[in-house]
Amino acid sequence: MTDALPKPPSGGNGRLLPPDAGRDRPLFVVAAILVFLACIAALGARGAWLQAQSWTTDLETSLTIQVRPVEGRDADADAVRAAELAAAIEGVEQATARGRDHALALLTPWLGEGNLPDDLPLPLLVDVRTRSGSVIDTATLQAQLDAEGMAARIDDHGRWANAVRRAAGTAQALGLGLLALLAGAAAAVIAFAARASLAARLDVIDALHLCGAEDRFIAGLFQRRFFMLGLKSGVAGAVFAGLVSILVSLGDAPADMAFFLPQWASDPFEFVLLAIAPLLAGITAAISARLAVASDLRGRW
Structure with a gap:
C-alpha cells in the first residue's frame, strides 16, 4: 500500500512552499528599507556617542x-x-x-x-x-x-561638557527608540505577509494536515522561508546603509547636525553592526512568521 504512494518531490521543503516573486518582491523591498533605517539609526546613535566623547x-x-x-x-x-x-x-x-x-x-x-x-x-x-x-x-x-x-x-x-553629554544622551535615546520602533514595524509587516501567504496556500496546508503534518512542521516551513527572505533583505539594507554612512562621513556635515547623522568611524563596531544586521533581520522575520502562522493554525483546527 505504501509503495503505491507517490514520493515527495526532490528539493525538500522548498517545493512544499515555493517562493512567490509577485508577493515576495514588494516584501523584500519594504524589509530592506526597514533594515536600512534601523542601521542608520544605530550608526547615528554611535556617531552621537563618538562625537560627544570627542567634544567632552x-x-x-x-x-x-x-x-x-x-x-x-x-x-x-x-x-x-x-x-x-x-x-x-x-x-x-x-x-x-x-x-x-x-x-x-x-x-x-x-x-x-x-x-x-x-x-x-x-x-x-x-x-x-x-x-x-x-x-x-x-x-x-x-x-x-x-x-x-x-x-x-x-x-x-564644566557646564558645556554637561550640555554635550545631555545632547548625546538625547540623540542616543532617539536612535535606540527609532531602532525599537523599526523592529516592531518589521515584525508586524512579516506577520501580516506570513498570514497572507498562509491564506494563499490553504489547499497545500490542508493537504499536509490530512497527511498528518503537525502545526509546528507547517509553521517551520514558513519560518525557513521568511528567514531567508529577511536575511537577503537584511544584506541589501545593511550594504546600502554602510554606503550612505561612508558618503555622509566623507562630506562636510554641519556641526549642529553631527549628532543626528550616521558617522563611519572605521572601527570594529560598524563592521559588526552591519554584519549582524542581516542575521537579526532573518531571525526577526522567522520568529514573526512562525508565531503568526502558528496562531492562525491553532484557530483553524
Missing part, C-alpha cells in the same frame, strides 16, 4: 581665562600675565594669550564683520590646555589672578 574630551582638557579690560590697565599685558600664571600651575600643558583680533573673530558670526566700534572694550581670552586626567587647582589660579589686580574669571567648561 576637548572641553575637559581645557580652561578659558576671560580677562576683562579695566580702566588704567593694559588688557593685553594682563592676558599675557594670566597666561604665565596659568602655565606655572601643575597639570597645565600650554597657556596662550589671545588678542583683540581673536575676540572680534569669535563675535563676527553673530554680529557681522566691521559692525563693532574700534574703541569698544572687549574681554580677552587665554586658552589653557591641560594634561589628560589632570585636576587643575582653579581656586589657586583665581587667587593669583586676583592678587595681580586683574578682572579675570576662569571657566572650566
